Amino acid sequence: MKKIALAVSAAFAACALGAAPALAQEKTITIAGFGAKTGPVRSFGVNSEAAMLAAADVINKSGGVKLADGSKAKIAIQFYDDRCTAEEGISVARRIYGTEALVAVGPTCSNVAEPLFGVLQKKVGDSSDSGLQMPIFTDVAVKVGLAKISEWAFRNVPNEMTMYSSLFYWLRTKHPELKTVYGGVEEDFAHSRASWHAIMKDRAQANNFQVVGESKWLLADTNFATQAREMKKANPDIVAIAAHPVSMCGALKEMARQGVKPKVLVGLTSSSSLETLKGCAKQAQGMIIPTSFAPVTKEGKFAAETTAKFKGAADLHSMAAWENVFILKDVMEAEKISGDKSKVAEDRRKVRDGLAKLRETKGLLGVTKRTEDREADKPYLFVTAKGNNWVVLHNPLQ
Amino acid sequence: MDFYYGLAQIIGIHTLLGLSAYIVLLTGQVTMAQAAFFAIGAYAAGMLTVLAGWHLVPALGVSAILGSITAAAVGFPALRVKGLMLVVATLAFGEGVRLFFFNFDYQVAKGEVKVGPLGGEGFRQIRFFPENGWTTGEVMLFIWIFAIAALALLWWFDRSRYGAVLRAVGEDELAAQSVGINLTAVKVSAFSVGGAIAGIGGGLYAHYTTHIEHANFNVLVATFAIAYPIVGGLSSVFGTVLAVIFVQGFLIEGLRFLGDWRNLLFGALIVLAMNVRPSGFFGKRRA
Amino acid sequence: MLDFIQATSDGVLFGATYALIGIGFTLVFGVMHKLNLAYGAASIGAAYAGLLILGAFWAEAPAWIVFLGAFLAGGLIGWLVYVTCFHFIPSASALATLMATVGMLLLIDEIVVHATDGLPLNYPALFSDVMLHLGDYYLRGDLLLVFTLSVLCMVGLLALLYRTRLGLATRAVAQQPIAAQLCGIRVARVNAMTFVITGLLGGLAGAMIGASVGALSPLLTTPLTIKGLIVTVIGGLGSIPGAIVAGLLVGGFESVFQQFRGVTERDLYVMLLLFVFLFFRPGGIFAAKGGRD
Numbered sequence: 001m002k003k004i005a006l007a008v009s010a011a012f013a014a015c016a017l018g019a020a021p022a023l024a025q026e027k028t029i030t031i032a033g034f035g036a037k038t039g040p041v042r043s044f045g046v047n048s049e050a051a052m053l054a055a056a057d058v059i060n061k062s063g064g065v066k067l068a069d070g071s072k073a074k075i076a077i078q079f080y081d082d083r084c085t086a087e088e089g090i091s092v093a094r095r096i097y098g099t100e101a102l103v104a105v106g107p108t109c110s111n112v113a114e115p116l117f118g119v120l121q122k123k124v125g126d127s128s129d130s131g132l133q134m135p136i137f138t139d140v141a142v143k144v145g146l147a148k149i150s151e152w153a154f155r156n157v158p159n160e161m162t163m164y165s166s167l168f169y170w171l172r173t174k175h176p177e178l179k180t181v182y183g184g185v186e187e188d189f190a191h192s193r194a195s196w197h198a199i200m201k202d203r204a205q206a207n208n209f210q211v212v213g214e215s216k217w218l219l220a221d222t223n224f225a226t227q228a229r230e231m232k233k234a235n236p237d238i239v240a241i242a243a244h245p246v247s248m249c250g251a252l253k254e255m256a257r258q259g260v261k262p263k264v265l266v267g268l269t270s271s272s273s274l275e276t277l278k279g280c281a282k283q284a285q286g287m288i289i290p291t292s293f294a295p296v297t298k299e300g301k302f303a304a305e306t307t308a309k310f311k312g313a314a315d316l317h318s319m320a321a322w323e324n325v326f327i328l329k330d331v332m333e334a335e336k337i338s339g340d341k342s343k344v345a346e347d348r349r350k351v352r353d354g355l356a357k358l359r360e361t362k363g364l365l366g367v368t369k370r371t372e373d374r375e376a377d378k379p380y381l382f383v384t385a386k387g388n389n390w391v392v393l394h395n396p397l398q
Numbered sequence: 399m400d401f402y403y404g405l406a407q408i409i410g411i412h413t414l415l416g417l418s419a420y421i422v423l424l425t426g427q428v429t430m431a432q433a434a435f436f437a438i439g440a441y442a443a444g445m446l447t448v449l450a451g452w453h454l455v456p457a458l459g460v461s462a463i464l465g466s467i468t469a470a471a472v473g474f475p476a477l478r479v480k481g482l483m484l485v486v487a488t489l490a491f492g493e494g495v496r497l498f499f500f501n502f503d504y505q506v507a508k509g510e511v512k513v514g515p516l517g518g519e520g521f522r523q524i525r526f527f528p529e530n531g532w533t534t535g536e537v538m539l540f541i542w543i544f545a546i547a548a549l550a551l552l553w554w555f556d557r558s559r560y561g562a563v564l565r566a567v568g569e570d571e572l573a574a575q576s577v578g579i580n581l582t583a584v585k586v587s588a589f590s591v592g593g594a595i596a597g598i599g600g601g602l603y604a605h606y607t608t609h610i611e612h613a614n615f616n617v618l619v620a621t622f623a624i625a626y627p628i629v630g631g632l633s634s635v636f637g638t639v640l641a642v643i644f645v646q647g648f649l650i651e652g653l654r655f656l657g658d659w660r661n662l663l664f665g666a667l668i669v670l671a672m673n674v675r676p677s678g679f680f681g682k683r684r685a
Numbered sequence: 686m687l688d689f690i691q692a693t694s695d696g697v698l699f700g701a702t703y704a705l706i707g708i709g710f711t712l713v714f715g716v717m718h719k720l721n722l723a724y725g726a727a728s729i730g731a732a733y734a735g736l737l738i739l740g741a742f743w744a745e746a747p748a749w750i751v752f753l754g755a756f757l758a759g760g761l762i763g764w765l766v767y768v769t770c771f772h773f774i775p776s777a778s779a780l781a782t783l784m785a786t787v788g789m790l791l792l793i794d795e796i797v798v799h800a801t802d803g804l805p806l807n808y809p810a811l812f813s814d815v816m817l818h819l820g821d822y823y824l825r826g827d828l829l830l831v832f833t834l835s836v837l838c839m840v841g842l843l844a845l846l847y848r849t850r851l852g853l854a855t856r857a858v859a860q861q862p863i864a865a866q867l868c869g870i871r872v873a874r875v876n877a878m879t880f881v882i883t884g885l886l887g888g889l890a891g892a893m894i895g896a897s898v899g900a901l902s903p904l905l906t907t908p909l910t911i912k913g914l915i916v917t918v919i920g921g922l923g924s925i926p927g928a929i930v931a932g933l934l935v936g937g938f939e940s941v942f943q944q945f946r947g948v949t950e951r952d953l954y955v956m957l958l959l960f961v962f963l964f965f966r967p968g969g970i971f972a973a974k975g976g977r978d
Contacts, residue, residue, distance in 0.1 A: 037658060042802050043802045081658075083661075085614075087607060091405065091408060094403075098399065114522055115608050115609030118525060119607075129531065188518050188612075219904060223696075223940065225691075246900065250900070256814075257814065257825065279807060482714065482718075482922070485914075486917070486918045487960070494957070497950070517949075662796065665788045665789065669769050672774060672784045673774055676775060677778065
């Protein structure tokens with residue numbers, strides 16, 4: 001009796017496996033996404049996935065992607081969780097490589113992007129280099145200068161050097177009476193650390209501000225008394241904080257307690273989010289942050305609403321993922337990909353070449369220029385915390 | 399196929415990590431320091447191949463030696479600390495090493511670019527494998543040569559007098575001492591062997607990820623190191639391998655289809671496994 | 686000099702929270718001779734649970750009710766940890782319970798991240814804007830409250846242990862479980878109660894930490910667990926007064942190290958402090974008198 005039951009269930013299983021391919025009538029192109037869906041940065045992964053699903057939905061509703069043979073294919077999004085660790089990021093990239101996905105959008109974390117790009121083939125066509133040959137189009141990981149690690153790596157992230165340069169220049173012209181800058185930096189997070197030391201400090205000095213000191217803390221720190229005291233002693237006009245919302249709010253609250261009152265507060269790009277306002281709206285009032293997204297244009301508002309339908313929030317990071325899906329659609333059509341499951345390697349190469357050719361792309365704030373080293377030069381604005389919202393303070397590009 | 403080779407690579411590296419803890423656990427010492435030796439091996443091998451241009455094999459040799467020396471240095475003071483206090487002491491040591499690397503800067507200019515560890519930013523571009531054209535399959539075989547060597551070594555120990563001596567110390571120190579076993583030699587040697595294995599594992603890990611930073615060697619890694627032999631059972635080295643396959647292959651990769659639920663199940667399944675089989679997969683040694 | 690004293694006083698006040706966590710670890714160790722590695726996560730988890738459950742019914746609950754919620758949630762979670770990690774696993778399998786508590790730590794952390802998408806939650810605080818000024822020095826009002834509440838808790842715990850029957854039973858089981866059983870004490874029940882009591886304390890610790898930071902975040906768990914373990918060892922495994930003194934000590938030293946050597950080296954020195962103690966006083970400040978392990 002047992003043997004018969006076993007045989008019957010095995011037969012059913014075989015059927016199920018056999019039945020699957022026959023159903024695939026519609027043509028699909030797969031775009032993979034990956035990011036952090038675990039841990040403190042989980043919201044980034046959730047939002048990116050929602051934005052990608054929303055964008056694909058819009059494209060599919062208007063027909064899909066046009067293939068080389070004139071037919072149309074729907075975009076399928078497959079999102080993977082890399083848990084913000086290099087090991088899993090590389091594992092996920094290898095996994096995606098083994099599927100029919102033509103390109104992967106991600107990762108969230110800069111500490112994943114750097115090793116991941118290191119695993120890709122450095123120069124296209126170099127047969128002595130056994131690195132992975134698959135294009136990666138980054139939406140979030142924003143640490144400076146990563147795309148030049150490999151010719152298969154492309155990023156659609158804001159250029160912090162340009163933005164902070166513009167911001168300090170604007171501050172210099174608008175507030176000539178401000179002289180000194182003090183930095184607060186999260187030392188153990190790749191992005192924030194690089195942003196203060198390599199960018200904010202540098203750009204402030206380039207615009208004739210005097211950097212009178214810097215206070216460091218760690219991402220998980222809870223006691224900012226020493227740092228606030230150091231700030232108070234320096235009595236700076238401007239305090240620039242390169243930290244993510246959790247520790248930034250802790251620092252801001254302590255600064256308020258100890259009576260540190262700079263005339264201007266500058267923040268990190270990633271912190272122009274809901275998280276900051278939920279955590280310390282009162283203490284962050286008036287903070288100025290340069291960002292590459294605010295729902296001020298028609299397209300931007302539409303993107304934000306559609307993403308909300310897929311349960312994601314629209315911020316500069318998730319909206320880059322949205323933009324990426326549309327850019328990829330255009331590239332795929334321009335390069336005439338075959339969409340053939342047996343020609344995945346060629347199609348991937350086409351996508352890479354198409355991305356490399358791009359000189360400008362459509363962004364939600366305007367036209368985005370693409371640079372020689374595969375980075376983006378995105379339009380940006382300065383936003384400030386007012387009440388419970390981030391409102392546009394100044395548009396430096398008008 | 400590349401994906402499976404990659405997965406096999408991870409399993410191989412983690413097997414080395416697990417085995418390094420296995421031998422120490424046999425002597426009854428619960429060590430949370432294996433991630434530290436792993437880190438030392440990683441940075442050492444990385445620096446030798448990137449900054450000094452060494453081939454990976456001698457670099458791994460240095461990793462093993464450094465790992466073993468550091469472990470011996472830990473093994474001696476560890477003698478003074480009993481039972482669960484050792485857990486905390488080794489945990490603190492592990493964190494200390496991690497913090498050391500957090501502060502460690504050693505950059506050398508290669509052409510117009512500076513390479514080497516840079517404190518909180520980590521050590522990037524450890525590209526020995528891709529630069530020398532190794533395929534994923536070749537790297538996998540390379541890693542498994544070491545994993546199998548470690549397995550063979552520890553399996554051989556288990557069947558020899560040394561293994562019996564290790565387990566005797568683990569079972570009952572007083573009884574072992576009373577038959578003339580030198581506790582110090584046994585415990586410190588176990589730490590040394592474990593340190594060497596962890597060092598090699600770390601060196602391979604650095605070249606697998608191509609970018610290492612202090613956060614890659616945190617408490618969680620130290621916990622995984624002892625989790626493998628505990629979940630696998632201390633009666634056999636193969637228990638550890640099975641546990642690595644279970645965790646990395648099944649829990650982390652195999653359960654991906656569960657999406658978000660995967661991470662919740664991870665912790666829950668470990669709790670369940672410990673309740674159902676407290677002595678691990680392969681259980682306790684019978685006489 | 687001003688900096689040194691200020692840093693010390695800041696640190697010592699914060700250290701009260703470490704002391705609470707240390708007490709939890711040390712009590713479980715004293716009674717069951719096992720480490721509950723899930724304790725830090727359970728404490729923060731309790732603060733989350735209290736906040737989220739209360740938030741569902743009562744949007745702007747006053748701070749002290751939220752603290753109470755964390756307190757009670759802590760007791761419940763403590764009991765759950767006992768059942769899943771200690772009750773069924775044979776007491777001889779110390780490694781298995783250790784791993785099981787690690788599993789619970791991961792599980793609790795994940796539940797928290799899933800419930801909140803990893804985003805920090807605002808936690809109410811009392812007197813967070815109050816600063817008491819004494820000349821050039823200042824004391825944070827809310828930290829003073831945390832300190833006071835923690836001290837009251839510790840006093841309450843000591844009273845429980847030395848003045849009640851449950852406390853007597855607990856101490857009996859800690860010293861000689863078999864003899865205690867022979868006297869008719871139900872060991873399993875005492876163990877469960879130990880977990881509930883430490884859970885209550887942990888819930889309060891979680892609430893106090895949330896209050897002093899102003900927010901709850903899953904990032905709080907790991908550093909808290911590590912510091913709690915260090916405090917326990919420095920204070921002496923099994924000694925409650927030891928955990929109290931060690932907690933304040935570690936808090937103070939940590940702050941001073943940061944003042945003089947910066948944030949990246951701070952934790953390194955805390956580790957060194959631990960090693961110094963292990964070398965000179967391996968039993969801890971108040972080494973537990975004789976007996977087992």
